[in-house]
Amino acid sequence: xxxxxxxxxxxxxxxxxxxxxxxxxxxxxxxxxxxxxxxxxxxxxxxxxxxxxxxxxxxxxxxxxxxxxxxxxxxxxxxxxxxxxxxxxxxxxxxxxxxxxxxxxxxxxxxxxxxxxxxxxxxxxxxxxxxxxxxxxxxxxxxxxxxxxxxxxxxxxxxxxxxxxxxxxxxxxxxxxxxxxxxxxxxxxxxxxxxxxxxxxxxxxxxxxxxxxxxxxxxxxxxxxxxxxxxxxxxxxxxxxxxxxxxxxxxxxxxxxxxxxxxxxxxxxxxxxxxxxxxxxxxxxxxxxxxxxxxxxxxxxxxxxxxxxxxxxxxxxxxxxxxxxxxxxxxxxxxxxxxxxxxxxxxxxxxxxxxxxxxxxxxxxxxxxxxxxxxxxxxxxxxxxxxxxxxxxxxxxxxxxxxxxxxxxxxxxxxxxxxxxxxxxxxxxxx
Numbered sequence: 110x111x112x113x114x115x116x117x118x119x120x121x122x123x124x125x126x127x128x129x130x131x132x133x134x135x136x137x138x139x140x141x142x143x144x145x146x147x148x149x150x151x152x153x154x155x156x157x158x159x160x161x162x163x164x165x166x167x168x169x170x171x172x173x174x175x176x177x178x179x180x181x182x183x184x185x186x187x188x189x190x191x192x193x194x195x196x197x198x199x200x201x202x203x204x205x206x207x208x209x210x211x212x213x214x215x216x217x218x219x220x221x222x223x224x225x226x227x228x229x230x231x232x233x234x235x236x237x238x239x240x241x242x243x244x245x246x247x248x249x250x251x252x253x254x255x256x257x258x259x260x261x262x263x264x265x266x267x268x269x270x271x272x273x274x275x276x277x278x279x280x281x282x283x284x285x286x287x288x289x290x291x292x293x294x295x296x297x298x299x300x301x302x303x304x305x306x307x308x309x310x311x312x313x314x315x316x317x318x319x320x321x322x323x324x325x326x327x328x329x330x331x332x333x334x335x336x337x338x339x340x341x342x343x344x345x346x347x348x349x350x351x352x353x354x355x356x357x358x359x360x361x362x363x364x365x366x367x368x369x370x371x372x373x374x375x376x377x378x379x380x381x382x383x384x385x386x387x388x389x390x391x392x393x394x395x396x397x398x399x400x401x402x403x404x405x406x407x408x409x410x411x412x413x414x415x416x417x418x419x420x421x422x423x424x425x426x427x428x429x430x431x432x433x434x435x436x437x438x439x440x441x442x443x444x445x446x447x448x449x450x451x452x453x454x455x456x457x458x459x460x461x462x463x464x465x466x467x468x469x470x471x472x473x474x475x476x477x478x479x480x481x482x483x484x485x486x487x488x489x490x491x492x493x494x495x496x497x498x499x500x501x502x503x504x505x506x507x508x509x510x511x512x513x514x515x516x517x518x519x520x521x522x523x524x525x526x527x528x529x530x531x532x533x534x535x536x537x538x539x540x
Contacts, residue, residue, distance in 0.1 A: 142333070143341045146256055146540070149329070153252050156330050160248060163241050170237040177230035178223060186212040207401060214395035214418075220386035229383060232376035239372060242365035250532040254525060255325040260344045261521035262318035268513055269311040276307050276506070282493065296499050303503060310510075346470055346523045347539065353460050356534050360452050363535035367452055370445035377441045381434035388427035393418040455533035463530050463539070466523035473516045481512040 144152070154160060192207040283300050286292035322335050331338070361367065399412045488505035491497035527539035 142337060143339045145340070146253075146342050149252065149256055149325070149340065150249065152329055152331070153249070154245070157248065157328075158330060160245060163244050167234070167237045167241050171234045174227060174230040174234060177226040180223060181216045181218060183213060183215045186214070188212070208399055209401070210397050210399045212395060212397035214393055216391055216393045218391050220389045222383065222386045222391075225379060225383040225386055229376055229379045232372060232379055236369050236372045236376065239365045239369035243369065246365060246532060246535055250528060252325075252328050253528045253531070255321065255328055256340060256342070257521060257524045257528060259318070259321040259325055259340050260342055260524075261517060262314065262321045263340075264344045264517050264520075265514065266311070266314040266318050268517060269307070269314045272510055272513075273304075273307045273311055276304060279489070279506075280304065286493070299499060299503075303506075344517075344520060344524075346467070346520055348467065348471065348474075350460075350464060350467060351538075353457070356456050356460055356530065356538065357453060359536055359538060360456050360534040361449075364452050365535055367445070367448050367535075370441070370448040373441045374438065374445055377434065377438040381431070381438060384427055384430040384434045388422070388431060390420055390422050452533070456530070459526060459530035459533040462526040463523065466519060466526050470516075470519050470523060473512070473519065477512055478516060481509045485509040 187209070189207060189209040280301060283292055283297050287294065287297045319335055322338055322340075325340070326333060326335070326338060395416045395418065397414045399414065401410055485505045485508070488497050488501055492499065492502035530539060531537050
């Protein structure tokens with residue numbers, strides 16, 4: 110091949126490779142999606158299979174209202190008789206004496222049986238809806254916990270990065286002092302060895318963050334890669350807490366399991382009324398038409414008839430069901446009382462936990478954080494100028510890191526306790 114042509118081909122190939130590399134490099138990387146709590150909650154409600162399956166169950170219960178509201182079907186009967194099967198006086202006329210009787214009958218339900226069945230079915234739908242809300246309440250509690258744990262892990266990772274960056278600056282200053290003869294080799298080695306702890310803290314924090322994201326994605330039934338998934342939200346606390354009585358009232362108004370218990374009492378009363386109604390007598394009305402009737406009236410070739418059938422409820426008056434439904438009213442009342450007691454107990458326990466965390470957090474926010482920062486900076490300055498020992502300097506660094514980490518853990522505990530209080534009252538009163 111001509112050397113000039115070969116050189117031209119090489120240049121073209123090089124240009125193509127360069128353009129392709131530039132094109133690939135210019136392609137945007139897969140963006141990381143940051144979700145707020147409201148977005149996480151909406152995705153959960155739309156995708157969680159357990160929640161969706163229970164929603165279908167509510168629809169199935171509601172479909173029973175159609176069955177409960179159905180009227181009894183009318184009954185149709187057709188009969189014929191009198192057909193001649195042998196000759197009479199040498200003449201065989203089989204249809205001359207045949208008569209046919211079509212009959213229509215209908216059972217009439219008394220004492221509002223159908224209306225009571227429909228009312229009981231509608232109350233059953235209300236109970237199923239309240240139980241669905243209670244399932245959602247418990248599932249959202251677990252989701253919120255995973256969300257809080259992710260926020261806490263992110264905060265600890267940020268703190269670990271800050272601490273490592275700050276300590277790297279200390280190492281740079283120490284190396285400068287060592288180069289100028291102001292620091293011994295053994296002290297520099299001890300300072301540099303201490304960096305291992307900061308690196309270990311950062312790695313542990315990053316692993317915890319990844320684990321928290323995986324758990325959150327599992328609850329969302331989401332297959333998004335962990336590296337493309339993130340959450341955002343305020344990781345802090347509110348210093349104000351309403352009185353306990355306010356949370357009691359919110360719980361009484363919002364707890365779906367308490368609503369379901371109260372609705373069960375209403376359904377039990379309706380079922381008792383239905384049992385009494387089912388003990389009443391339902392007559393059956395019948396009417397029929399007869400063609401070519403067999404009677405002594407030669408002109409009555411076509412006749413109409415009617416009847417009413419009334420069962421005599423002498424022995425079976427639905428006594429057992431009346432007694433059972435009456436007892437069921439008291440049983441559901443007792444269950445409702447127990448549920449209300451449990452509601453107050455849940456609120457009291459969660460409220461005490463939130464208040465306890467606030468008692469611990471207030472001095473950290475108002476005093477301990479600033480004190481730890483002041484002690485660290487003061488001891489660091491004194492150590493750099495020969496006014497403090499290396500041990501004092503390392504202890505000050507460790508104490509500051511411990512105070513900061515404990516503060517973040519307390520905020521996480523507060524948010525988890527707040528989530529428990531939200532669960533107890535059945536409403537997001539603290540976010």
